[in-house]
Amino acid sequence: MNTTRLEAFSDGVLAIIITIMVLELRVPHGTEWSSLTPLWPKFLSYLLSFVYIGIYWNNHHHMLHVTQQVNGAILWANLHLLFWLSLVPFVTAWMGENHFAAVPTSLYGVVMLAAAIAYLILQRTIIRSQGDQSVLAEAVGNDKKGKISAFCYLLAIPAAFVHPAISGGLYAAVALIWLLPDKRIERVVAAESGSEGMRE
Amino acid sequence: MNTTRLEAFSDGVLAIIITIMVLELRVPHGTEWSSLTPLWPKFLSYLLSFVYIGIYWNNHHHMLHVTQQVNGAILWANLHLLFWLSLVPFVTAWMGENHFAAVPTSLYGVVMLAAAIAYLILQRTIIRSQGDQSVLAEAVGNDKKGKISAFCYLLAIPAAFVHPAISGGLYAAVALIWLLPDKRIERVVAAESGSEGMRE
Amino acid sequence: MNTTRLEAFSDGVLAIIITIMVLELRVPHGTEWSSLTPLWPKFLSYLLSFVYIGIYWNNHHHMLHVTQQVNGAILWANLHLLFWLSLVPFVTAWMGENHFAAVPTSLYGVVMLAAAIAYLILQRTIIRSQGDQSVLAEAVGNDKKGKISAFCYLLAIPAAFVHPAISGGLYAAVALIWLLPDKRIERVVAAESGSEGMRE
Amino acid sequence: MNTTRLEAFSDGVLAIIITIMVLELRVPHGTEWSSLTPLWPKFLSYLLSFVYIGIYWNNHHHMLHVTQQVNGAILWANLHLLFWLSLVPFVTAWMGENHFAAVPTSLYGVVMLAAAIAYLILQRTIIRSQGDQSVLAEAVGNDKKGKISAFCYLLAIPAAFVHPAISGGLYAAVALIWLLPDKRIERVVAAESGSEGMRE
Numbered sequence: 001m002n003t004t005r006l007e008a009f010s011d012g013v014l015a016i017i018i019t020i021m022v023l024e025l026r027v028p029h030g031t032e033w034s035s036l037t038p039l040w041p042k043f044l045s046y047l048l049s050f051v052y053i054g055i056y057w058n059n060h061h062h063m064l065h066v067t068q069q070v071n072g073a074i075l076w077a078n079l080h081l082l083f084w085l086s087l088v089p090f091v092t093a094w095m096g097e098n099h100f101a102a103v104p105t106s107l108y109g110v111v112m113l114a115a116a117i118a119y120l121i122l123q124r125t126i127i128r129s130q131g132d133q134s135v136l137a138e139a140v141g142n143d144k145k146g147k148i149s150a151f152c153y154l155l156a157i158p159a160a161f162v163h164p165a166i167s168g169g170l171y172a173a174v175a176l177i178w179l180l181p182d183k184r185i186e187r188v189v190a191a192e193s194g195s196e197g198m199r200e
Numbered sequence: 201m202n203t204t205r206l207e208a209f210s211d212g213v214l215a216i217i218i219t220i221m222v223l224e225l226r227v228p229h230g231t232e233w234s235s236l237t238p239l240w241p242k243f244l245s246y247l248l249s250f251v252y253i254g255i256y257w258n259n260h261h262h263m264l265h266v267t268q269q270v271n272g273a274i275l276w277a278n279l280h281l282l283f284w285l286s287l288v289p290f291v292t293a294w295m296g297e298n299h300f301a302a303v304p305t306s307l308y309g310v311v312m313l314a315a316a317i318a319y320l321i322l323q324r325t326i327i328r329s330q331g332d333q334s335v336l337a338e339a340v341g342n343d344k345k346g347k348i349s350a351f352c353y354l355l356a357i358p359a360a361f362v363h364p365a366i367s368g369g370l371y372a373a374v375a376l377i378w379l380l381p382d383k384r385i386e387r388v389v390a391a392e393s394g395s396e397g398m399r400e
Numbered sequence: 401m402n403t404t405r406l407e408a409f410s411d412g413v414l415a416i417i418i419t420i421m422v423l424e425l426r427v428p429h430g431t432e433w434s435s436l437t438p439l440w441p442k443f444l445s446y447l448l449s450f451v452y453i454g455i456y457w458n459n460h461h462h463m464l465h466v467t468q469q470v471n472g473a474i475l476w477a478n479l480h481l482l483f484w485l486s487l488v489p490f491v492t493a494w495m496g497e498n499h500f501a502a503v504p505t506s507l508y509g510v511v512m513l514a515a516a517i518a519y520l521i522l523q524r525t526i527i528r529s530q531g532d533q534s535v536l537a538e539a540v541g542n543d544k545k546g547k548i549s550a551f552c553y554l555l556a557i558p559a560a561f562v563h564p565a566i567s568g569g570l571y572a573a574v575a576l577i578w579l580l581p582d583k584r585i586e587r588v589v590a591a592e593s594g595s596e597g598m599r600e
Numbered sequence: 601m602n603t604t605r606l607e608a609f610s611d612g613v614l615a616i617i618i619t620i621m622v623l624e625l626r627v628p629h630g631t632e633w634s635s636l637t638p639l640w641p642k643f644l645s646y647l648l649s650f651v652y653i654g655i656y657w658n659n660h661h662h663m664l665h666v667t668q669q670v671n672g673a674i675l676w677a678n679l680h681l682l683f684w685l686s687l688v689p690f691v692t693a694w695m696g697e698n699h700f701a702a703v704p705t706s707l708y709g710v711v712m713l714a715a716a717i718a719y720l721i722l723q724r725t726i727i728r729s730q731g732d733q734s735v736l737a738e739a740v741g742n743d744k745k746g747k748i749s750a751f752c753y754l755l756a757i758p759a760a761f762v763h764p765a766i767s768g769g770l771y772a773a774v775a776l777i778w779l780l781p782d783k784r785i786e787r788v789v790a791a792e793s794g795s796e797g798m799r800e
Contacts, residue, residue: 005207005211005261007605007608008207008208008211008608009211009214009215009257011605011608011609011612012211012212012214012215012216012412012612013215013218013219014609014612015215015609015612015613015615015616016215016216016219016220016612016616017219018613018682018686019613019616019617019620019686020219020220020223020616020620022686022687022689022690023620023689024227025687025690027624027690027693027694027697028694031694031698031701031702031703031704032703033703035703036707047683050679050683050686054676054679057609057679058672058675058676058679061605061675072258075258075261076254076258076379079250079254079257079258082218083247083250086218086219086222086250087222087225089222089223090222090225090227093227094227094228094231097227098231101231102231103231103232103233103235104231107236179676205407205411205461208407208408208411209411209414209415209457212411212412212414212415212416212612213415213418213419215415216415216416216419216420217419220419220420220423224427272458275458275461276454276458276579279450279454279457279458282418283447283450286418286419286422286450287422287425289422289423290422290425290427293427294427294428294431297427298431301431302431303431303432303433303435304431307436405607405611405661408607408608408611409611409614409615409657412611412612412614412615412616413615413618413619415615416615416616416619416620417619420619420620420623424627472658475658475661476654476658476779479650479654479657479658482618483647483650486618486619486622486650487622487625489622489623490622490625490627493627494627494628494631497627498631501631502631503631503632503633503635504631507636
């Protein structure tokens with residue numbers, strides 16, 4: 001079974017998640033510039049989550065690009081990832097509406113950590129089915145970025161109770177780390193292409 | 201006519217169904233961990249329906265994978281299935297908001313039973329158009345899983361009035377039965393591939 | 401330019417239209433079977449619109465199937481159709497919430513008539529670009545079904561002020577006329593396939 | 601990496617944006633024709649934004665059509681464009697609900713200007729990766745339309761404080777300029793096709 005429909009379904013879910021978050025930016029009652037002021041925390045948390053979902057979409061795109069075949073385990077590992085990402089609009093709204101209060105900011109980290117772990121599981125599941133010599137296995141290597149991100153979330157969850165700004169800084173830092181798509185895969189693919197008959 | 205657009209439309213509808221259910225998880229007013237407590241029944245019913253829609257997507261994926269051609273009857277049998285699945289967010293929200301009260305829990309079973317029957321009709325319609333010797337006909341066989349599921353829903357509908365937990369347990373059991381994608385199709389496909397020129 | 405992306409975008413919009421209509425089925429407050437009673441008009445209008453959008457999707461699918469190329473005029477004729485269909489959730493909700501009151505039931509016909517005209521314009525635009533000898537031109541012929549539907553809507557718009565049930569009956573009749581996908585196209589395609597190199 | 605999934609994801613996001621805007625057309629309480637009167641400003645702003653999103657989809661379609669390969673920079677430039685477009689439902693609702701009051705009408709121009717700049721950045725990013733001799737570079741030329749549009753938005757942002765109708769007129773004028781898809785690309789593609797092996 002090839003990856004077309006898995007990608008299409010994931011694209012659909014991610015496109016909806018990224019778009020329904022904007023529905024939380026409720027239209028203000030006034031018509032002055034100042035009417036927008038109370039929306040800033042919501043806008044900031046929307047922006048952060050938009051970037052995160054964008055990162056997941058990009059990395060998912062790269063990963064599936066070097067996947068030749070999907071099986072039942074991969075389908076479920078993918079749905080597991082989508083489940084955690086589907087909770088992002090909820091935690092984004094809770095955090096934004098409460099001006100980055102401690103508990104919502106901490107919960108944001110919990111959901112992000114769960115999504116990161118789900119992504120790792122999906123990655124492992126694909127590598128297992130493709131073989132250790134596959135392009136993906138080679139490209140991912142020891143996955144330093146993934147480990148740093150998980151570590152940052154682990155720090156951010158309790159740090160929100162010291163000061164939510166620490167957690168916010170950590171979330172922004174993780175976003176910056178990933179903002180560039182996975183060069184590792186791009187590099188390895190570029191090196192290999194031409195030699196083997198790759199999917200696509 | 202091939203299956204591409206039927207799959208794309210179904211993916212779109214299923215992706216939207218699975219994602220709009222999360223909108224029922226309304227953001228709580230407080231900012232304590234305890235503010236999340238009243239959300240547990242909603243979260244549980246969301247999780248159950250997410251798994252169910254995931255199962256339908258997986259099985260639909262497998263079934264269409266071994267379908268070469270679609271005709272008018274298949275298009276409508278598919279829309280009929282999507283109609284019942286489109287009611288899942290409604291019954292999920294009603295059940296979750298009312299802490300698994302008897303009537304909503306029973307109605308959940310009614311919609312699930314209708315969706316299961318719609319799936320069976322779609323399966324029959326495809327097999328009829330593909331021929332009794334088709335990969336799908338062979339793979340589905342006597343469809344033991346489908347029959348057990350329908351039987352569980354039939355039990356769960358009245359059982360909710362004895363105690364909703366019995367129905368809840370039956371719904372969870374059905375989810376577990378299907379959690380693994382249809383190995384039968386995977387097995388038969390694996391056996392046949394290489395011999396015939398299959399779609400994909 | 402081929403039709404892939406036009407179909408994908410239309411599938412997306414139609415999938416969202418068909419699914420967001422269900423959001424109007426607001427969860428009732430009570431937990432008795434009787435709590436569902438006031439939802440019947442909404443459910444009926446949802447069912448009617450679901451079938452209508454399904455019909456448009458099916459016919460659109462058939463029409464694009466015999467379209468080889470798209471140009472700017474086709475893209476805009478398609479967006480024009482999607483615009484009118486995007487108003488269907490609004491008129492469906494207004495009609496359902498007010499128990500098929502005269503004005504909403506009449507407006508439902510206005511939007512349906514506009515969508516039917518938009519569909520005809522799209523059909524003409526495609527035929528003009530494909531040539532009068534194209535499969536589509538041959539298949540559509542004098543489009544008796546399309547003319548009957550438009551005539552029914554024209555009757556239903558004023559008839560709602562005599563009694564909304566007349567309009568409701570006309571809407572149901574049109575749905576039944578179209579419920580079967582366009583056999584004409586299927587027949588002509590079946591006749592031609594094998595001879596020419598068709599798209600797909 | 602080819603453009604398939606980038607197009608699919610963008611189609612999904614644009615389809616959702618164009619459709620959720622209609623949710624702002626809240627169903628009126630009365631059942632008279634006059635109950636629809638207060639909806640006119642909302643309907644007008646919906647129509648304007650529908651056309652704008654349609655224009656972006658059309659031009660995006662044309663641009664990606666002559667793009668052979670995507671890289672990380674293109675993926676992010678595309679997400680950047682989608683971010684600004686995702687704010688369109690918000691500004692559309694704010695402007696429509698407040699009968700084209702000065703500040704919301706001005707903010708509409710700000711978001712449109714940002715989206716126009718994001719589109720230009722995406723265009724530059726693709727041209728840089730394709731080479732100055734690419735079909736796209738040739739087709740876009742000095743991009744007179746893009747420059748006029750940006751200039752109109754720049755005028756419309758302050759003009760809303762003189763009278764919102766001036767801005768409204770400018771927005772409508774820009775829509776008219778773009779209503780026809782990018783003939784330049786169509787012309788160049790038509791000229792080149794047959795000679796080179798183009799994607800598709």
